[in-house]
Amino acid sequence: MAIRRLEIAAALILALAGSAQAEGRYGLGRPASEAEIAAWNIDIDREGKKLPAGSGSVAHGREVFGAQCASCHGEKGEGGLGDKLVGGKGTLASAKPVKTVGSYWPYAPTLFDYVHRAMPMNAPQSLSNDDVYAVVGYLLNLNGLVADDAVLDAHSLSAVRMPNRDGFVPDPRPDVR
């Protein structure tokens, strides 16, 4: 009898020590492996530190754009079913601001992030990293931000300084009383 009780007590102590509750946790879920995280984490920071390997030329980007993007964004990114992607420089303080990749986007690496995760709208995450570099390069070229013969990769894309980089300010609200 006494031995049995002892066993139960010992088992209880073990269970308590082993339970996540004892550490203020619930012990739910399982560990995510490095490989799993690498496969799912597609976030690219504004400085481009997380940009992947690969590269693409403006010339190749023109082809990718024509085949995969122009149907919605127009041959030269002038817009259609999808947003206008080109122009609008110098309009932000006017009565009719035109917000585009060239006039409004603050960072070039986050353009890679968005095109990679969400475009082409009918088949997101279908482009190779090389094709994303190329088509992003073409968009920057259409906006006069990289040369016709430019080749974009993690290094050169991070180096592109977008015209509206310093255009954003913190929220001062409540601003109307």
Next chain:
Amino acid sequence: MTNPGDVGHGRDEADGETVSPSRRRFLSRGTALVGGAMAGGLAAETALADDPNGPPHIPEWMKAPGADTGAQPYGTPSPFEKHVVKNIPKSLKQYTSASVRTPLQDLDGIITPNGLFYERHHGGVPEIDPAQHRLMVHGLVERPLVLTMDDIRRFPSESHVYFLECSGNPDFKAIHAGKTASDLVGLVSCAEWTGVRLKTVLEEAGLKPGAKWVVAEGADAAALTRSIPIEKCLDDALLVYSQNGERLRPQQGYPLRVFLPGFEGNMSVKWLRRLNVTDEPAYSREETSKYTDLMPDGTARQFTFMMEAKSIITRPSGTQRVGRGFNEITGIAWSGRGKIARVEVSVDDGKTWQDAGLQAPVLNKALTRFRLPWSWTGEPVIIQSRATDETGYVQPSFDALTKARGMNSFYHDNAVIPWRIAVSGEVSNGYPKA
């Protein structure tokens, strides 16, 4: 592209075949009525005016048993309410990244029925098998985790009534165009949400020092990404799986979404699949190119999370008609900063204001129903409401708002909304035409 007709009719999907017995009965009853009236040589209108189911007649629906109990495995509104549907804009260029609105003027109380909740998606509505859905928590955490929906539902749960509002509700430039309350501010809805505190899940993974933001990503075709400040994550932020007692609707992020009380709707990332704990925001497209507020000087306000206090009269409101004599003025008020403290109503174009009654419960960051008894003399008038929240913030006029922000900031228009009542009793948008 999705057919516009497919976007908002959750109700019809739920209908399915099962509704047909009662629907058939209803339809045949209608035919009988019209046929009978014609045979008797009476205009259908006269027959109806005779009040065939009013006194002294015995109502037709009392003379035979009604539809079978359980004829609808998932109940739907009366066929006579068919017109109460989401406000779906016609002929948009595409319906993958678009929005549809709650018919605020047709609803009572503070809870939005799940089938009428507003929708705003950026990559359509995915159909996700909850058994296969995974949430990954990683970044600046001690123990990166993969959680199943079963895991998430095992955490301690909480329920709260909160409003959710899109920050473009409406565009500053669209205020003259809106005809109904829904056209103007139908991108707000309110529900009881159930889920686990985001803080609980983050603590399960263990936050590392330097954790300042949590980047949330959806499992939709836009892989929509927003950055949430850690203070909000550790405060009242939730991961929710239920809405008004049942599992989230697909349009609301089934099987799991972030819910950030009082913050702009876009941040409450739907179909949540990943939480990346970081030391800085992602500066994603939805927090740079979009959801930033352009000022007249060409700079844009960024991370404008708070949904400031707002209200609207929903009855009488645009396209409705009032009769002389007694009318109850009623509407909704809400604030992302907390509870509604006061709603004032003016029935004389803003010259004088009187306090409306607030219907209990007045809840934190939820819609609050207000009411004012009123008698219409038949004179043309402009009626409007103005909310004050518990922080003392007062809903501004459109003039005051645009004086501070110009006309191009698009997001966060919370101005007072006037309704014009004409001699005919017809109610229309009361903003002076531009």
